[in-house]
């Protein structure tokens with residue numbers, strides 16, 4: 001089982017020849033990071049075979065190839081989610097495309113709800129590990145023996161250390177935490193949030209985990225960062241909403257952009 005990564009990579013290379021170092025996936029409200037890319041070529045997902053168009057407002061659905069801080073990067077501005085069609089492999093072709101274009105590193109971003117009082121909305125959280133609560137896996141149906149994928153260091157320790165150092169050098173430490181994947185699209189209940197906390201999660205969200213599994217399967221090194229947009233259900237006085245997710249993500253963008261640019265500069269020039 002494989003997607004159309006090779007075919008899509010050919011389309012990207014025809015528009016902008018070259019090899020790329022770092023691939024990024026931008027989550028809700030984080031799309032403006034793609035505006036930072038220089039010498040950029042933008043390709044709508046509709047021009048890329050089997051690229052899923054997200055139905056989520058705030059996801060722009062275009063691939064941006066160019067340079068960031070002098071490093072060749074490919075940015076997927078917008079992702080499709082499991083909850084949009086019930087397919088855990090929905091991001092297989094996009095991640096394969098990054099790999100085919102030469103990206104050895106995936107930096108995934110998302111919006112997430114915090115379960116920790118000391119990790120407040122508007123702030124980034126570096127993902128150290130995940131809990132796959134959905135029960136779904138993008139490698140189901142995969143026949144290659146590699147499907148028995150080791151996930152012990154899925155979030156690359158060296159990349160995490162680099163990001164931590166960058167965060168400290170640029171103002172404020174970024175906390176690390178465990179991200180728990182719920183299928184969505186409804187938000188969690190307060191009881192589910194209490195369970196998530198008891199099971200060792202620091203944040204909850206509806207994405208990223210399938211992409212990380214696919215990227216690891218393809219041999220990529222992974223770093224992932226959440227922007228915390230709210231406290232989990234029952235931990236804040238007001239109701240959760242996608243409007244809040246989008247608006248708080250926007251407020252945290254400047255710090256996120258600063259961290260991502262510095263990370264790309266450091267890692268991409270290794």
Ligand code: HPA
Nearest residue numbers: 111112113204205206245
């Ligand atoms: N739960 C799930 N996904 C989210 C949340 C949340 O609280 N906030 C942003 N994305």
